[in-house]
Amino acid sequence: LAKTTQPISMDSYEGQEVNITCSHNNIATNDYITWYQQFPSQGPRFIIQGYKTKVTNEVASLFIPADRKSSTLSLPRVSLSDTAVYYCLVGVLDQTGANNLFFGTGTRLTVIP
């Protein structure tokens, strides 16, 4: 059973808003939800982090429902430079009952001119 799941890919035109959802049914109670962006041949780069409700920074918003079993990254008015792979990262209780970190499967966003 996957710890976290995301859509494999998404396409969007420049200037549109993009929403990417991550499912994490077994998220640990006290853990945060973090989203990262990754370009080819680079390490992931932090986008935004939240615990519940809504968080907004200069590049994105993060929506987390009350049950925290999913989260949605919202990128307003995407540009070509937003073409990348986007990952969610959550803490989940593993098979031994220990808290561990799991990246999502990643969503490849392609922005079309």
Add this chain to the structure above:
Amino acid sequence: IAGITQAPTSQILAAGRRMTLRCTQDMRHNAMYWYRQDLGLGLRLIHYSNTAGTTGKGEVPDGYSVSRANTDDFPLTLASAVPSQTSVYFCASSDSMFQGEQFFGPGTRLTVL
């Protein structure tokens, strides 16, 4: 400020050989991590360290060992490399393991033949 450095950048290794990947951070972060990323896939946590002197197992620890003798350094050792360990390895650090931004190094591309 360098952030996180990893060495080597890339390495080709014969199966059965021992290899240590080096990771150093200059941000005085408490937590450090090692991830592997296989071609076209997401990142999986190998080992982590909450603070100097302590380490823990991630999702895929088998075949790897780590040590955390001080705050800055977190080496990853493959005692006897196997072809399935061919991957890109990323080191990361953060103030706190389950909260806060993780800063990633540039990665080490390892090929085991």
